[in-house]
Structure formats: C-alpha cells, structure tokens
Amino acid sequence: xxxxxxxxxxxxxxxxxxxxxxxxxxxxxxxxxxxxxxxxxxxxxxxxxxxxxxxxxxxxxxxxxxxxxxxxxxxxxxxxxxxxxxxxxxxxxxxxxxxxxxxxxxxxxxxxxxxxxxxxxxxxxxxxxxxxxxxxxxxxxxxxxxxxxxxxxxxxxxxxxxxxxxxxxxxxxxxxxxxxxxxxxxxxxxxxxxxxxxxxxxxxxxxxxxxxxxxxxxxxxxxxxxxxxxxxxxxxxxxxxxxxxxxxxxxxxxxxxxxxxxxxxxxxxxxxxxxxxxxxxxxxxxxxxxxxxxxxxxxxxxxxxxxxxxxxxxxxxxxxxxxxxxxxxxxxxxxxxxxxxxxxxxxxxxxxxxxxxxxxxxxxxxxxxxxxxxxxxxxxxxxxxxxxxxxxxxxxxxxxxxxxxxxxxxxxxxxxxxxxxxxxxxxxxxxxxxxxxxxxxxxxxxxxxxxxxxxx
Amino acid sequence: xxxxxxxxxxxxxxxxxxxxxxxxxxxxxxxxxxxxxxxxxxxxxxxxxxxxxxxxxxxxxxxxxxxxxxxxxxxxxxxxxxxxxxxxxxxxxxxxxxxxxxxxxxxxxxxxxxxxxxxxxxxxxxxxxxxxxxxxxxxxxxxxxxxxxxxxxxxxxxxxxxxxxxxxxxxxxxxxxxxxxxxxxxxxxxxxxxxxxxxxxxx
Numbered sequence: 001x002x003x004x005x006x007x008x009x010x011x012x013x014x015x016x017x018x019x020x021x022x023x024x025x026x027x028x029x030x031x032x033x034x035x036x037x038x039x040x041x042x043x044x045x046x047x048x049x050x051x052x053x054x055x056x057x058x059x060x061x062x063x064x065x066x067x068x069x070x071x072x073x074x075x076x077x078x079x080x081x082x083x084x085x086x087x088x089x090x091x092x093x094x095x096x097x098x099x100x101x102x103x104x105x106x107x108x109x110x111x112x113x114x115x116x117x118x119x120x121x122x123x124x125x126x127x128x129x130x131x132x133x134x135x136x137x138x139x140x141x142x143x144x145x146x147x148x149x150x151x152x153x154x155x156x157x158x159x160x161x162x163x164x165x166x167x168x169x170x171x172x173x174x175x176x177x178x179x180x181x182x183x184x185x186x187x188x189x190x191x192x193x194x195x196x197x198x199x200x201x202x203x204x205x206x207x208x209x210x211x212x213x214x215x216x217x218x219x220x221x222x223x224x225x226x227x228x229x230x231x232x233x234x235x236x237x238x239x240x241x242x243x244x245x246x247x248x249x250x251x252x253x254x255x256x257x258x259x260x261x262x263x264x265x266x267x268x269x270x271x272x273x274x275x276x277x278x279x280x281x282x283x284x285x286x287x288x289x290x291x292x293x294x295x296x297x298x299x300x301x302x303x304x305x306x307x308x309x310x311x312x313x314x315x316x317x318x319x320x321x322x323x324x325x326x327x328x329x330x331x332x333x334x335x336x337x338x339x340x341x342x343x344x345x346x347x348x349x350x351x352x353x354x355x356x357x358x359x360x361x362x363x364x365x366x367x368x369x370x371x372x373x374x375x376x377x378x379x380x381x382x383x384x385x386x387x388x389x390x391x392x393x394x395x396x397x398x399x400x401x402x403x404x405x406x407x408x409x410x411x412x413x414x415x416x417x418x419x420x421x422x423x424x425x426x427x428x429x430x431x432x433x434x435x436x437x438x439x440x441x442x443x444x445x446x447x448x449x450x451x452x453x454x455x456x
Numbered sequence: 457x458x459x460x461x462x463x464x465x466x467x468x469x470x471x472x473x474x475x476x477x478x479x480x481x482x483x484x485x486x487x488x489x490x491x492x493x494x495x496x497x498x499x500x501x502x503x504x505x506x507x508x509x510x511x512x513x514x515x516x517x518x519x520x521x522x523x524x525x526x527x528x529x530x531x532x533x534x535x536x537x538x539x540x541x542x543x544x545x546x547x548x549x550x551x552x553x554x555x556x557x558x559x560x561x562x563x564x565x566x567x568x569x570x571x572x573x574x575x576x577x578x579x580x581x582x583x584x585x586x587x588x589x590x591x592x593x594x595x596x597x598x599x600x601x602x603x604x605x606x607x608x609x610x611x612x613x614x615x616x617x618x619x620x621x622x623x624x625x626x627x628x629x630x631x632x633x634x635x636x637x638x639x640x641x642x643x644x645x646x647x648x649x650x651x652x653x654x655x656x657x658x659x
Contacts (some may be wrong), residue, residue, distance in 0.1 A: 011652040024633055039568075044480040051477035058474040061467040074616070082459040124477075131571070132639060133630035150632065156632045168590070176634035188641060192550055208616045218586045218641025225583035226549055236463065244479060247608040250621075251483075251568075258629070261496055261569035265586070266621040273582060273618075288466035297470070 003346030008318035017155070022316040024152060029310040031259025032360065039251065049252055050364035053301035057291060063206040063239045066280065070209025074271030084114035087233065087283045091116060091198070092123055094231055094279050100125070100195030101427040104187075106213070106220035107131045108234050109147055109304060110202030110283060114325045120439045126188040130219040132183050139166045145320030148257050148306035154320055187219070197223030197406040199235035201280075203249055207242040211280060212252060212269040214263040216404035221265055228276035232269070236287050237312070240299045249303060253258075256305040290338040293354070295373050301363040308357035308367055314350050323347060330357035334370045339376070345383040348374035364401055413440045474586040484603040488651065489567040493600055494627065497570035500624030501637050502645040504570075506597065508533040512596055522590040522644055526556035532578060533561045533594045536648065549583040553657065558588040558642075562595040562611055565647065568603040569623055572647060576618030585620060591642035593622065597649045 012018045025114035036042045056063055069079045081087035087110075095103060103125055104113065115137075117127045129138040136159055137143065145148030149157065160174035170180045199220045203212040209231050213220045223232045238245050254260040272278035291297050307316045309329030322329040325336040325344060333351060336344035348371045357367040378384060379392075398404045416424055417440055425432045486492040489626035494504035507513045513536045517523050523537065530552075531537035537559040546552060560579070572593045574585055585591060601607050611619070626641030637643060 027633065032581035039484065041480045041483060048477050048480050051474070054472075055474045055476045057470075058472040061464045061471065064464065064467065080463055082462055086459055115489060125607075130640065131630070132628045136630065149631050149633070152633075154632075156634070159631055177636050180628060180636040180639060184638065184640060188553075191640075192553060210616065216626070216629050217639035221582070221586040221620070222640050223582065225586055236467065241476065243608040243612050244605075245476075247604040248479060250603050250608075260500065260623075262571050262621065262623045264623055264626055266498070266623075269621050283462070284463045284466065288470060289468040291467065332644065344596050375633070409635045422581055 003326070004318070004322050004350040005346065007324060008314075008350070011322055012317065016134055018317060018319075019396055020155075022320060024216055025310045025316045027380040028149070028258060029307070031312065032256055032307055033259075035259040036254035039255070045248060045252060046362055046364050048053045048299065049248050049303075049362055052248060053363050054239065054298070056179065056239055056241060056245075057237065057297065057300055060236060060239065060291070063241060064236060066181060066206040067209055067239055068282075070207065071211075071271075071280055072209070074209050076209070076271055076280050079279060079281045081285070083285050084283075087111075087281055087285065088113045088116050090281050091231055091233070092120060095120070095125060095196060095231070096123070098195070098229060100229065102126045102128075102194045102225040103198055104128050104130050104189075104190055104194040104219075104227065105134075105194050105198045106200065106223050107134055107150075108198065109326060110200060110235055111198065111287075113285065114283070116233075116235075121360055128187070128194070130179060130187050130190065130223055131215070131217060131332035133208070135183060135187065136162065141322075143326070144448075145328070146306060146309055146376060147304050148309075153321070173217060181305040191222045191226050192368055193268055194223065194227040196229035196231060197227045197232065198223060198231045201232050202240050202253065202297070203240050203246055204238045204280075205241075205243060206239050208270060210268050211238075212246065212250075213267050214250075214270070215267075216258075216260070216264045218265050219266055224269070224273075225268075229270065229272065229279070230269070231279045231281065233281045235283055235285070237291075237302075247429055251364075252350060253303055256307040256360065256362040286339050290335070291362055293338070296334060296338055296370055297369060298365050299331065299338070299367075301365055302331050302335075303363060303373070305362055307360040307362065311356045311360050313356070315355065318350065323350070328368045331365070331373065334365075334367060334374065337374050341374075341378065341381065342383060345378050348378060372393065395440075399419070413442070413444070416440050466545075472550050481603065483605045484568045486567050486602055488531070488599060489600045489602060492567040493565055493570060493647075493649070495623060495649055496568060497645075500568055500649060501627060502624035504647045504649055507647045507651075509651060513650050516648060517592060520592075522646075522648065523557055523592070526590070527558070528555050529557045530555060530582070530584060530588075531559035533559050536594055537592070543580050543584075543617075546581065549581040549587070549652070551575045552581060552583050552587050555584075555588040557590045557592060558584050559592040559594065560585060562593045562599075562647075563614075564599040564601055564607060565595045565649070566602075566604060566623075567600055567623070570647075571604075571607070571621040571623040574620050574622060575614070576620070576638075577615075582618065586641040588642055590644045590645045590646075592620070592648060594648045596649060597651045602651075604616060605649065
C-alpha cells in the first residue's frame, strides 16, 4: 500500500502549485491569529473548551441519553448506528420509506467517513453536495482535500474548466465571483427539487436536545428550509452540556477555522418544522473504542475547525490527499491509526513534531504528543519497514557506548568529504534526495567545547 | 435497538470523572457596543444603520436600492416596509423562491461578531431568512449584548426552539480563498438598529 511519502511526492512534483497551496493555507493561519488576538480571554477560552470537552467525554453516555430524551420530546426521531454500514442503511431507509430520490447535503465529514454518497447513489438516489467547495470536488469525483476548505487544492482555472463542462459557464472564465454565481443558480434548482436535506452537526446540546449547524453559505439552511425532511448525522462526540458551554465553542470555531468572528449562519434546530420531520442519526463508528484509550481519547475533543491543517508545515506542503483519510493533517494522523493502524501507519510520521498544531488547537488537543505516541505504538507493533527497524537498532546500540558514538562521528566527518558522490548520495540516503548534505565540520562539538572550557 | 445499548455501554466503559470547569468570566466587554457592532458587521460584509425609531427605520429602508428595486417583499416587522405578498397565504416555502427582500425582527444583536438572533417562532417559514436575495434585520438598540456568553445567557431564559444567529450576508471563499458575497443565501444583510442604546443589560 502506498503511504504518505509516496502520495506527498506526487503532490510536490508540481512545485509551483505546492508552493501556492502552502501560501494559501498560511494566509488562513494568519487570519486565525488576527481573529484570536481580538479576543482578550482567548487562552482562557481554549482552556475552558478543553476542560468542557474532557468533562463531556467523561460522561458521554449520560449526556447522550439526556440529549436523546430532549430531542425526542421536541419531536425529533433519534437513530443510533454502531458503524458506517448501519448509518448508511438508516439514512437510506428514511429516504426509501418516503419515496425520496433527491437529497441535498450540506457539509458532513461523518458521511464522507461512512462513504454515504456512493451507497445512496448505488440505490438510485441523486445526492447533491451543496457547499460550493464540496460541489466542486463532487463534480470532479474527488473527496474533499481539507475539512473546511474542500477545494483548496484547486486553482480557479481548473474550476472554471470544470464548470464549463458541467454547468455550461463560458469557456476560459475563471472569475471566482462569476463561477460562484453559476453554482448558486445551479444549486438553487437542486434545493427546490430536493425531497430531503441532510446536514452534519457541529454541536448537540444535551440540556435542550438541540443540534447546531454552522455554515457561511447558508446551504444547510436552504437544504432544511425547503424540503420537508431533515436528516442530521452526528458522531457521539459532538455533545456539549448546555447553551452556556455552547457559547465557548461558537466563539472559538469560526475564528480558529477561517479567522471570521463567527460563521454567517449558526442555526439551532430543536425539533422538526411544523410541516416536516427531523431525524438525528447518532454514530459511533470506532469513536467509543478511541475514547476507551487513555493515550488517544483527547483526540475526540476535535471540533473540526481545520486550524491544525492550516498551520502544519507538512500538510501545507503535501496536500490533504497525501493522508488518504477523510480527516487529513495532524488530527487525521491521530484519528486514522485509531481506525486501522496498519493501513495508516505512515501518517504519524508525516509530522515534524514542531507542535504548532497543538498551539493553535482551540480545544488544546495534545496533537504532537499523540502523534509521537502513535509512532511508538507503530514501532512496537513492528509496522515500520525492516530497514528502518534495523537502522534504529544499530543507532540505539551505538548511542549506548560513548566510544562507539565518537568513532562513528569521526568516521562520518572524515569519510563523507572524500567518498564519491555516488556512494554518499546512494539510494539509502533518503535525506539527500532533494538536498545537499551540510559541509562536514573539521572538529566535533565535543572537541570545540573542550578547547573553550577546558574539560567537557 | 441493539446499537443504542451497545453504544451507551461502550461509552460507559470509557467514562472518566472530570468536573465541569467554571466558564471564563468577563468575555468581551466593549465601551461602545453600538460602534463595535457596526464595525463587526462591516467586517463580515453587512451594514448597520442606526435609526431613531420604527418610523425612521421605515424611511431608511425606503432609501435602500435593494428595497426600491424589489418586487417581491415580505416584512414581518410592523411599520417597517410593506409586504407585497400575504405571507399567511403561503403554504409551501417553495413559493418563496424569487423573494427579493425579507424584513425580519431580531431578538438581540451581538457586538463581538455582528450576529443577530432570529427567533424561529416568528417565522411562518424557515426559508424566509435564507431564500431572499436581500435581508433586512430590525433590532432594538437596547438589545445589543457584548458577546456570545451574554447572548446565550439571554437565550437560555427564552423558550427552547428553532433559531439562528445571522452575521452578515451569505458568503464563500471556496474558490482560491477569494471572498464572494452571496453564495446560497442573501446577497446583502442590512441591520436597522432602532432607538437609543439603553443601559448594559443585566444578566
């Protein structure tokens, strides 16, 4: 199976685009910084958010029951799905029983995780993703490359060409305003024709039984205000206790995600429309297992803002697709191995462990620590290549004896400059593939130190 | 239902006792809430127009190009704007397609982010705030709160129901991070802020 390094190599093959991608995301990161700086109690807010999540995850079963009771009282129907297959079957059943063949969706990473679209399409249902970025990648038959900015990997010319073929826009037109207007007209028709609207859930409030959906485009609102049936899909971890705690997360989410003070629409659903239905599908799909693991349980606090991706030097330079998981970036590198450590074993190594992700995380997930913990786990399970294990064992042996270390360092200093390039830059020198080794110093650090300070 | 029991049981096994923290006291506090609200709204592409009273709000509305050029109008605010269609006679929200302007009452406005709370119980159709080409919100200036903590504390005193915070017009930046106003919902959002500011509301 191809891992992160191979997929990243494909991404960086287009050097100009890789740099552009890097800069685009860094710009979003800077907007996040500016937004955070306007909030005087930002760090206290992050700490409170972290603690609220820890508390809520600590008694999730109770909050889930409370949520269910209140949601049912408000007229919603609450469904439970242990895994992706059950989730997909429930959504299909709701649609099939009502003879609905057209579904409009707003953004939901959970349904991406469950591969809902192909499941429904195979059963004769027309699914339209209505977030502009998601519609773009859906028309390209691609998954989103970023959880908040699904089409961040595409240039406007590529989108112009796509829309020319799919939506009949002028050939060569790539003005974002023009393309967005074309998508608006196209999606308006889809909203009007739909029999049901599906949304994700940003937050579920236990005390009120309500769900909160945040969008900038208003697509979740169009999709729930026109068709009479609303299906909302949520992971078990989306709960917050009360409106009081919700305030903390609403203040953090958009500022962390895009640098906006709040999303344009923050919609609170309590029960169905008088003339409609509200179905809430609560999904586990591996979450309770991750929660039972003390090392990785904090990763379930994630509110999916994407800040860790925008700041990550590896994500910015390797693109979302290099991760091969529905949630990419640092948080994906923690979540993915929790699902299938063998399949995603390269992800925890796609990190410089610089800790920038942990610094920007609005709920203070210890991302780089969890990434490191996965590396240890992956080595323990012997899921790293034999040559790497052998190299590490050799290094561990050398580092155990000072004289061996000194001898090794002396050999490297002396031999590297005189060996032919073909040997120094052989295929074993992975580091040297894209760059030159630094010039070898004449003396070791130890010798330098001794000459200046007497004995080391 | 096996899934429900299995999930609850698995979550119970993973339970840990962690106390709910005290929430940050203070939040954002602004010396001039009205000014901050106007700036916040402007920063998200909206416009805030302070007016003395409802009659002045009506006059201000009449000067807006979006209103003067509108053919299909719904106003849910008595005395501000004139509806061109009888909303009570609309039984299906699909009939609202093509609505040019909706004038809606807001319960409160939030200074830190320009958000206005629309109480769903005043909307005959939920589509009213998202389907029109242009949105006009009318809020009492006395109902400006500093931040979301204060806003939710106010909402907690009201009956639980459907409602939405709206901060500016619909927007997207999904094509090369270029901000485009008017994605799926309203292309403009004007807030008519009515009357004097009043004292800081007690929580």
